[in-house]
Amino acid sequence: MKIFSLDTLKKQVHHVTCSTTLLYAIAGFLSLLLGLLSLTLPIYLQSICDIILVHSNLSLLFSISVVVGFLYLVYATLDFARRLTHSSIARKIDKTLSRVAFLAALNPAIQTNWSDKPTDPIEELDAVRKFWTCPGSAALFDLPWLPIYLALLFVFHLWLGSLATVCALLAVSLALIIQTPTQSSKAQKKPKDLAHVNAQHHAEIVRAHGMSKTLCDRWDNAKTQVYQQQIEADDQSSLLSTTTRTLRYVSETAVFGMGAVLVIRQEITPGTMVAASLIASRTLLPIEQAICNWHSLIAYRNACGRLNEICGRLEEQKPNLVLPTPQKSLEVHQVAITCPGTKHIALDGLDFTLNAGDGLGIVGRSGAGKTCLVRTLVGVWPNQNGSILLDGTDLQQWPEDQLGAAIGYLPQKVELLDGTVAQNISRFSKVRKDEEIFEAARIADAHAMITNLPEGYDTQVGYSGCLLSAGQRQRIGIARALYNSPFLIVLDEPATNLDTDGILALANTLRLMRKAGSIVIAVTRHPAVICATDTVLVLEAGRQIAFGPKDIVLPNFGDDTQSKHGFLAIVN
Helix, strand or coil, rough: CCCCCCHHHHHHHHHHHHHHHHHHHHHHHHHHHHHHCCCCCHHHHHHHHHHHHCCCHHHHHHHEEEEEEEEHHHHHHHHHHHHHHHHHHHHHHHHHHHHHHHHHHHHHCCCCCCCCCCCHHHHHHHHHHHHHHCCHHHHHCCCHHHHHHHHHHHHCHHHHHHHHHHHHHHHHHHHCCCHHHHHHHHCCCCHHHHHHHHHHHHHHHHHEEEEEEEHHHHHHHHHHHHHHHHHHHHHHHHHHHHHHHHHHHHHHHHHHHHHHHHHCCCCCCHHHHHHHHHHHHHHHHHHHHHHCCHHHHHHHHHHHHHHHHHHHCCCCCCCCCCCCCCCEEEEEEEEECCCCCCCCCEEEEEEEEECCCCCEEEECCCCCHHHHHHHCCCCCCEEEEEEEEEEEEEECCCCCCHHHHHHEEECCCCCCCCCCCHHCCCCCCCCCHHHHHHHHHHCCCCCHHHHHHHHHHHCCCHHHHCCCCCCCCHHHHEEEECCCCCEEEEEEEECCCHHHHHHHHHHHHHHHHHHHCCEEEEEECCHHHCCHHHCCEEEECCCCEEEEHHHHHHHHHHHHHHHCCCCCCCCC
């Protein structure tokens, strides 16, 4: 099963590209008109100096002023329209790719390192969206006017064009210089954020062990170091931004002074001198705006790069057909498993077959690979080699929705989603089936416990189930795994946080599900749970060392050997 495919992403990207092409064209056309209208003031002042003042024509001055006022009104309208166009581009990108980014975020293939914070496509998409709502996007559309304005200055006079070109090159050089410190400060931001989130997530352990001050000092040191780097980068950015603005003023003044020299030498008119000064200032304005919004530009470029990187990690996937509901077997053939984002082989050489009604107990030492195996069996992790077949069809070929309905999974660390008990048991199904919810809770021996909650099945569980006890979360998690009687039930340490009565009820639950035709797989070291299965798989250091009926496999392990391999002595 693939949560998300490259083929899907390509289709969505193609769709958003086609749907925004017209908006890009509109934004470009509006920028063209705005660039032309930016010449209104230079032309107006040139006309006053060279024509109106020379001929003292007040009527012409009034007429030209009215036209200029109208053009400024048009300019304001077009500028507002361009801002709306950029906002429309942002909304279109967000609307088209937000769901895609969310689904891609669930795919472990996008993670660069399993131990680090994974790349978040949602954050990258948000950076792309924000770029189109900031002034930096307008600066990019205005930059193509830079050579046009320079060419116009060269038309006025060679010296004017040359002087403005030198100033423009200096401004571009400053824009390139600012890139390195800005990227450095952004790259150092996540470690500080991770330290804070990690401590907050484990607040219970931190407070119980008196680690608050130590971790606070650790976080403060990391924060201080990162903030210092950010302050240095921001100071340098502010310095360069101020320098660029000053350079624009210098360019405007220098061109004006050069124009005065040329007027004295009678090589240009006074009006041309004034117009050239304003055009020189307008030439450097997009560069100044780009530098002022350099953080957004860098974030946009990096986000696009990381989204492209995500595309490279996702695998091609052909459209899945709806397959018959699985009800026969689970086959594992020479499977090797690696942790996502790494090349380390966690498990290798797995080979076994289970049929409907079978119960498998997985045992082994800590770190033997038990959790890695169950994560792969339910499609959370991909297998590196070999094949995992459900009714003869590879897991990767099953549509996610159909496979999810056929699987019941209880992870080692049970976390509930923010919502009601009923919503969690029903897996947030859009069509709520109360009878199925009650049935799953009864089989999991959780119905009485749930009805004793303040609002019964409508009780809010809070973030990650924080409003419930560990035992309550465990039972609700088991009920969620049993919802709608899935064919393959995989439980990782299901006896955790259960009392003696709860464990006996769990064993009875496993027998009931097997009798109903489900394949039940349980990672456990508890005798009662092992007794509810008929087959045992023993793992050691990432290898399968024994598999078969428990009555045959377990006698080969004495009490000491059983304890050594991670399970308690079994009493038949």
